[in-house]
Amino acid sequence: MTNEQIKEALSAKFPTLSEWETPHDLLTFRADAQGGLKVLQYLYDDDHLAFRFLTDITAVHFPGRTGEELCVVYHLHSLETNARLRMKLYVPEGRPDVYSATSLFSGANWMERETYDFFGINFIGHPNLTRILNVDEMDYFPMRKQYPMEDPTRTDKDDDMFGRGGSY
Amino acid sequence: MRPVKYNENKKVAMADIPEGYSGEGFMATKFGEVIRMARANSLWPLPFATSCCGIEFMATMGPNYDLGRFGAERMGFTPRQCDMLLVAGTIAKKMGPILRQVYLQMAEPRWVIAIGACASSGGIFDSYPVLQGIDQVIPVDVYVPGCPPRPEGILEGILKLQEIVKHESLRRRHSDKYKGLLNEYGIQ
Numbered sequence: 001m002t003n004e005q006i007k008e009a010l011s012a013k014f015p016t017l018s019e020w021e022t023p024h025d026l027l028t029f030r031a032d033a034q035g036g037l038k039v040l041q042y043l044y045d046d047d048h049l050a051f052r053f054l055t056d057i058t059a060v061h062f063p064g065r066t067g068e069e070l071c072v073v074y075h076l077h078s079l080e081t082n083a084r085l086r087m088k089l090y091v092p093e094g095r096p097d098v099y100s101a102t103s104l105f106s107g108a109n110w111m112e113r114e115t116y117d118f119f120g121i122n123f124i125g126h127p128n129l130t131r132i133l134n135v136d137e138m139d140y141f142p143m144r145k146q147y148p149m150e151d152p153t154r155t156d157k158d159d160d161m162f163g164r165g166g167s168y
Numbered sequence: 169m170r171p172v173k174y175n176e177n178k179k180v181a182m183a184d185i186p187e188g189y190s191g192e193g194f195m196a197t198k199f200g201e202v203i204r205m206a207r208a209n210s211l212w213p214l215p216f217a218t219s220c221c222g223i224e225f226m227a228t229m230g231p232n233y234d235l236g237r238f239g240a241e242r243m244g245f246t247p248r249q250c251d252m253l254l255v256a257g258t259i260a261k262k263m264g265p266i267l268r269q270v271y272l273q274m275a276e277p278r279w280v281i282a283i284g285a286c287a288s289s290g291g292i293f294d295s296y297p298v299l300q301g302i303d304q305v306i307p308v309d310v311y312v313p314g315c316p317p318r319p320e321g322i323l324e325g326i327l328k329l330q331e332i333v334k335h336e337s338l339r340r341r342h343s344d345k346y347k348g349l350l351n352e353y354g355i356q
Contacts, residue, residue, distance in 0.1 A: 134297060135261045142296045150294045 001048070001081040003027040009049060013042055019088070027085040036074070036089045037099040043076060043085075044104055051076040051085065054101065057111040059119040061093075061144050069093040072121055074101070091121070093144075100125040118143035183209050200338045207251075207277065208333040209239035211326070214250035216270060218257030221284035221316040225256045228319040238326060247273040252329065253306075256316075258286040259299045271306040272355065276341050279333065281325050282308045285315040307349055 003022055010017055010029070017039070019030035031039050043051035055075035062069055068090035077084050089098055100123040101108040112123040113132040120141035123129055131138065140147055186205055188197025213235070217225055229235050229243065244250040247270045259267055271280065282302050285291035288311045290300035302308060309332055312325035340346055350356070 133262070135264075138296075147296075149296060151290065151296055151298065151300050 001078070001083045003083075003085075006049065006083060006085060009046070010039070010043075014039055027083075028088065029085075030088045030090065033072075033089045033091045033098055036072075036087065037101060037104075039087060040074065040076075040101055040104055048081075049078060049083075050080040051078045051083075053077040053079050054105040054107050054111070055084070057101070057108060057115055059115050059121055059143075061119060063145050065090070067092050070096050070119060070121060072098050072115065096121045097124055098122070100129075102126055117141070120144065203338060204334050204336070208330040211238075211240045211252040211279070211330070211333070212250040213240045213243050213252045213254055214245070214247055214270070214274070215243055216253060216255045216257075216267065218259065218263070219286070221256035221287065221314075224316045224319055225254060225283060225322060228322045233319040233323060235323065235326065238323070238330065240326065247271070248275060250274060251278050252326075253278065253280045254283055254322075255280065255287040255302050256283040258291065258293055259302055259305075260297050261299050262297070264299050264302075264305045267302060268305045268353075277333075279309045279329055280306055281310045281312060281329055283312045283322055283325065284317055285313065288313065291315060305353070306355075307353060 003025070006027055007020060007029075014031070014035070016035070017029050017031055019028075021028045040051075043049050053076065055077050056073075057075075058073050060071040060073065062071060070091050070093055072089045072091065074087040074089075075084065076087070091098060096119075098121055100112055102112065102123075102125065109127070110132060112121075112126050113129060115121050116123060116126075116129050117131045117134050118141060130136075134142065142149075183205060185195075186197045186201035188195055188201070190196070215222065215225055217223075227233060235241070240252065247253070251274065253271060253274060255267065271278070280302075282288045286293060286298075287302050288308075290298050292315070294300070299305065310325045310329045312321050314321050317325075337343075
């Protein structure tokens with residue numbers, strides 16, 4: 001199954017899908033934040049497409065894109081046709097709501113917890129949306145770019161020597 | 169001097185006989201001296217190895233370096249039997265409470281060695297998930313520098329700890345200063 005066939009089938013069913021690209025031959029498109037789960041369901045249920053393996057869920061933070069700062073990325077794999085694709089949903093930082101894919105893929109559970117942990121994406125319908133890798137006491141989402149990577153409690157490093165903060 | 173030479177091999181260093189009064193068939197010394205000597209030469213190591221420093225520690229326990237020569241032959245993988253906690257490697261903040269729990273389960277007297285830059289200060293991992301030195305969670309007796317330190321470095325750290333053990337008062341654990349130190353870490 002080629003990228004064109006997948007694109008044709010998807011566009012016929014969901015005309016609102018946009019931003020079609022194939023970087024490194026990987027079919028990529030954008031879906032509405034609220035309609036993402038319907039696309040996943042269609043890709044899963046259709047016997048010709050059969051995208052029934054969820055490779056990964058992650059997110060990207062684009063501070064410059066006002067109103068759609070956070071991008072949730074789904075990687076899917078069809079084990080029957082050996083095709084892969086990538087779906088992106090854009091959500092605003094102030095209200096990062098996306099429907100959970102746990103009803104379709106059990107493996108989405110921990111992936112969504114991780115994405116919540118680092119980017120603060122609110123997966124609606126997730127059975128246990130709590131932090132998974134970071135300490136429970138953490139009160140921010142560390143992969144959002146307004147937060148520094150460095151540990152703020154460390155005092156023994158000379159900022160000029162190590163390039164922390166300042167104008168570097 | 170002993171009447172009988174038990175050890176004719178000059179290459180083997182034996183623990184020195186503590187100061188005291190000795191005659192034919194007896195020796196009198198202070199109780200503390202004997203206990204300190206015994207403690208220093210039978211430290212039971214508890215390895216808490218999380219990364220590359222742990223590999224160096226394995227080499228330290230192996231036949232080339234052989235920590236057993238210094239009386240720390242058997243590693244106990246339960247904190248209740250051990251008195252020397254060797255933290256070798258990066259400790260994530262999420263692991264901090266676990267490390268603390270291990271320390272709390274050790275019986276007094278207990279000593280801690282931070283092996284390598286990560287355990288001592290966070291090392292190159294100046295980053296939000298990494299504990300910036302285990303002394304934020306538990307008190308540390310000896311810091312071994314290096315990234316990772318060579319086995320010679322780890323041995324040097326353990327010999328330094330033996331010096332501490334040999335010279336610390338038996339009543340140190342009851343002193344207000346020591347209790348104050350533990351209270352700083354929230355340990356009763």
